[in-house]
Amino acid sequence: MISVLFPGFLLAGAGLAGVVGALHLLARRPPAREALPTARFLKEDARTLLRLQSRPTDLLLLMLRMGLVLCLATAFAGMVWTPGRRGEGHVILLNAGAGSGLGWDSAISLVGAATAGANGAESVVVAYGLGGGARVVDIASLGSLERGTEAATAEDGLRALREVVLADTRFSIVRAEWVLVPTWSSWNDGVGLMRPAIWPGRLPIHAVPSARAGGSAPSAGSDPTRGRRASVVGLAADNLELALGALGVPVGPVREAPPRPGDWVFGDGISSTELGALVERARSGEIVVISGRLPEGAAGVPWVGDATPKSRRQGLVVPGEPRFASGVESFGGTPAEGAAVVAVFADATPAAASVPTGAGCVVYLSVSVADGALHGSSNYPELLRRLTGGCSVGDVPDAPLGRGAIASLQRDDLPDVVDVAGLAADQGVPLSKWWVALALVLLGGELAMTRPRRMS
Amino acid sequence: MRGAARPTTGEASDLLPPEVLERLGSLDLVAKTIVRGFISGAHRSPYLGSGEDFSRHRAYQQGDDVRRLDWRLFARTDRLYVRLFQEDSNLQGFFVIDASESMGFVGDGAVSKLRYSQFVAAALAHVMLRAGDAPGLASFGAGTAFHLPPRNRPGHLHDLLVGLERIEARGAGAPSQALDEVGDALRRRGRVVLISDCLFADDGEEFLAAVARLRARGDEVIVIRVASRLELGEVEGHAARYFDPEVPDRVVDAVPGKDPGFRGRVAEYYDRLQRGLEEQGAEYLPLTTDMPLVTALGGWLMARARREARAS
Numbered sequence: 001m002i003s004v005l006f007p008g009f010l011l012a013g014a015g016l017a018g019v020v021g022a023l024h025l026l027a028r029r030p031p032a033r034e035a036l037p038t039a040r041f042l043k044e045d046a047r048t049l050l051r052l053q054s055r056p057t058d059l060l061l062l063m064l065r066m067g068l069v070l071c072l073a074t075a076f077a078g079m080v081w082t083p084g085r086r087g088e089g090h091v092i093l094l095n096a097g098a099g100s101g102l103g104w105d106s107a108i109s110l111v112g113a114a115t116a117g118a119n120g121a122e123s124v125v126v127a128y129g130l131g132g133g134a135r136v137v138d139i140a141s142l143g144s145l146e147r148g149t150e151a152a153t154a155e156d157g158l159r160a161l162r163e164v165v166l167a168d169t170r171f172s173i174v175r176a177e178w179v180l181v182p183t184w185s186s187w188n189d190g191v192g193l194m195r196p197a198i199w200p201g202r203l204p205i206h207a208v209p210s211a212r213a214g215g216s217a218p219s220a221g222s223d224p225t226r227g228r229r230a231s232v233v234g235l236a237a238d239n240l241e242l243a244l245g246a247l248g249v250p251v252g253p254v255r256e257a258p259p260r261p262g263d264w265v266f267g268d269g270i271s272s273t274e275l276g277a278l279v280e281r282a283r284s285g286e287i288v289v290i291s292g293r294l295p296e297g298a299a300g301v302p303w304v305g306d307a308t309p310k311s312r313r314q315g316l317v318v319p320g321e322p323r324f325a326s327g328v329e330s331f332g333g334t335p336a337e338g339a340a341v342v343a344v345f346a347d348a349t350p351a352a353a354s355v356p357t358g359a360g361c362v363v364y365l366s367v368s369v370a371d372g373a374l375h376g377s378s379n380y381p382e383l384l385r386r387l388t389g390g391c392s393v394g395d396v397p398d399a400p401l402g403r404g405a406i407a408s409l410q411r412d413d414l415p416d417v418v419d420v421a422g423l424a425a426d427q428g429v430p431l432s433k434w435w436v437a438l439a440l441v442l443l444g445g446e447l448a449m450t451r452p453r454r455m456s
Numbered sequence: 457m458r459g460a461a462r463p464t465t466g467e468a469s470d471l472l473p474p475e476v477l478e479r480l481g482s483l484d485l486v487a488k489t490i491v492r493g494f495i496s497g498a499h500r501s502p503y504l505g506s507g508e509d510f511s512r513h514r515a516y517q518q519g520d521d522v523r524r525l526d527w528r529l530f531a532r533t534d535r536l537y538v539r540l541f542q543e544d545s546n547l548q549g550f551f552v553i554d555a556s557e558s559m560g561f562v563g564d565g566a567v568s569k570l571r572y573s574q575f576v577a578a579a580l581a582h583v584m585l586r587a588g589d590a591p592g593l594a595s596f597g598a599g600t601a602f603h604l605p606p607r608n609r610p611g612h613l614h615d616l617l618v619g620l621e622r623i624e625a626r627g628a629g630a631p632s633q634a635l636d637e638v639g640d641a642l643r644r645r646g647r648v649v650l651i652s653d654c655l656f657a658d659d660g661e662e663f664l665a666a667v668a669r670l671r672a673r674g675d676e677v678i679v680i681r682v683a684s685r686l687e688l689g690e691v692e693g694h695a696a697r698y699f700d701p702e703v704p705d706r707v708v709d710a711v712p713g714k715d716p717g718f719r720g721r722v723a724e725y726y727d728r729l730q731r732g733l734e735e736q737g738a739e740y741l742p743l744t745t746d747m748p749l750v751t752a753l754g755g756w757l758m759a760r761a762r763r764e765a766r767a768s
Contacts, residue, residue, distance in 0.1 A: 039698040043718065
């Protein structure tokens with residue numbers, strides 16, 4: 001496979017070659033004036049002279065010069081030929097955080113299955129959620145890998161992709177895919193909406209059937225969205241179902257812990273007294289969901305700033321539902337320090353945040369509610385049920401996104417096309433020197449052809 | 457050139473191309489190198505006359521000089537014989553070199569037409585002097601120039617070669633005036649050797665008239681035409697704006713290689729000139745600047761010697 005490290009040089013070279021061609025045509029030499037004592041016997045033939053004047057040596061010279069420019073541009077573009085590795089490698093993102101304990105052994109097995117199924121191409125495992133951050137790990141030593149002490153999130157996986165895989169010059173990142181299962185369609189949607197904040201580049205999302213989604217799991221070779229294509233597959237032990245679905249492996253039932261009735265309290269506005277009581281309930285082990293305008297100097301809630309109605313926003317997105325409202329009135333403010341974002345608006349602005357409080361948890365939803373129903377949604381109870389998932393990391397499809405992490409990920413210096421397959425560029429053959437050699441040959445030809453003109 | 461000139465055969469000097477001769481440097485060395493190629497043995501005039509060396513007897517004929525009667529032989533045989541002697545060749549001649557601008561043309565050859573002409577003149581002067589003739593040197597270009605009168609004395613060859621070296625291609629002179637002046641300079645019948653590219657402005661009409669006048673005087677006229685194959689159309693020329701060096705203002709946009717009639721038109725011109733010269737009884741020798749001089753001149757001299765021997 002041929003890959004180009006700096007394609008801009010190719011464009012620049014093509015432009016320069018065009019300029020050379022234009023100059024060549026503009027600077028056409030006038031016919032040479034030569035002495036010939038028998039000139040009087042010649043027949044005037046200006047047309048043939050004009051026709052022959054620009055033929056064929058001049059055309060050859062033009063081609064030589066344009067070829068020379070293109071060769072140099074191609075040499076600078078850093079062309080690399082990777083024999084026999086055409087997009088068959090995988091970069092496997094492996095969640096090695098504390099929450100991966102449940103399915104760790106299965107995950108290692110899946111990694112083995114994925115690498116064995118890569119048709120001999122090299123696969124790389126990037127483990128994230130480790131104590132020291134994400135890094136490329138040896139597949140053979142996965143069994144003895146010391147996992148992190150804190151739960152890792154999807155955000156960590158994406159960050160690993162960006163900061164480890166992209167920073168590693170061995171990988172040529174050409175494409176990324178994030179594979180999700182359809183039973184979590186709302187979460188899929190959520191990821192899709194939040195994704196621009198997490199990953200500014202292109203990130204197609206594919207729903208992959210799994211056993212839990214109904215029906216048998218597809219085989220590794222039948223799913224066009226995965227397998228041999230050059231792609232990054234998110235493999236998270238926390239989200240075992242997701243990982244298995246990505247790899248086409250049947251999975252068993254996933255544990256869920258639906259919120260208990262009465263675990264939440266909400267209202268359009270709340271007083272300081274009410275707020276204190278609710279926080280106290282949270283400390284005693286309840287999950288408390290608060291919505292509406294907060295009192296001045298509110299403490300114990302995962303939200304700070306001006307919580308007065310600000311503007312209407314599009315698409316409140318929470319794990320568990322596709323979209324709760326097409327348009328909602330939002331309050332201002334931002335998630336507090338240490339709080340986890342558990343819902344966002346369509347523009348990736350945080351909409352809800354949670355913070356552990358004592359044995360329980362407090363969730364704040366920055367959306368105006370009235371009469372026990374979210375405006376524009378008939379499924380407000382379900383919204384609340386999903387919001388409570390933000391307090392129970394082990395039971396949600398993925399861990400909530402930290403506000404700080406979102407900020408750190410909101411960068412625009414990433415390539416437009418981002419996710420990928422593991423292609424070891426350092427094992428490819430650099431072609432630059434050959435292009436330089438060809439350019440030298442062309443230069444020699446050009447000098448040889450123009451020598452008579454220079455001499456004259 | 458009344459010598460018994462014979463080209464040697466199979467010698468390396470036969471193959472010396474003009475560019476090699478050019479590297480030899482001085483015309484003296486060039487002339488000797490060429491002449492060595494086609495002269496061998498004694499060089500003696502085939503003409504019998506009033507020289508010192510006895511040749512043979514011949515029966516007396518009316519009109520013979522009685523002073524040449526061999527009275528001793530008459531006493532022995534009672535018949536009248538005259539004694540014949542090897543004639544002392546003292547023919548006066550002129551090399552007339554075309555030094556017009558066009559003679560500086562090099563073309564596809566290694567040397568210019570003028571340089572080639574200098575080689576030819578040097579070699580023939582060598583031969584003439586060895587034969588006892590007295591060659592002189594004149595040229596025409598920017599005007600007619602007399603460089604040396606016809607002489608045959610030690611050192612004359614050197615002077616003649618120096619004179620040849622000094623000739624430069626300039627101007628666009630007419631040969632007729634030069635030939636007339638040369639004819640006037642010859643005190644008695646002589647030989648005029650014109651070396652030129654024969655590209656004359658009036659298609660050679662005045663030139664032929666001048667040759668006719670020389671022939672009417674009884675002078676021998678030899679015209680050696682020197683040309684490059686490029687200007688003869690025998691080598692394909694490329695596309696260019698061509699001009700005659702002697703008429704630089706007249707430019708012809710042409711492609712000689714794509715002009716099939718070019719070669720024919722040049723050949724027709726020279727054929728017409730040759731016919732005109734032959735009608736006048738002049739000798740015409742066409743040469744091209746890529747021809748080895750030994751071969752070109754040697755063959756011509758040998759054929760000429762045979763012709764003269766038959767005539768005598």
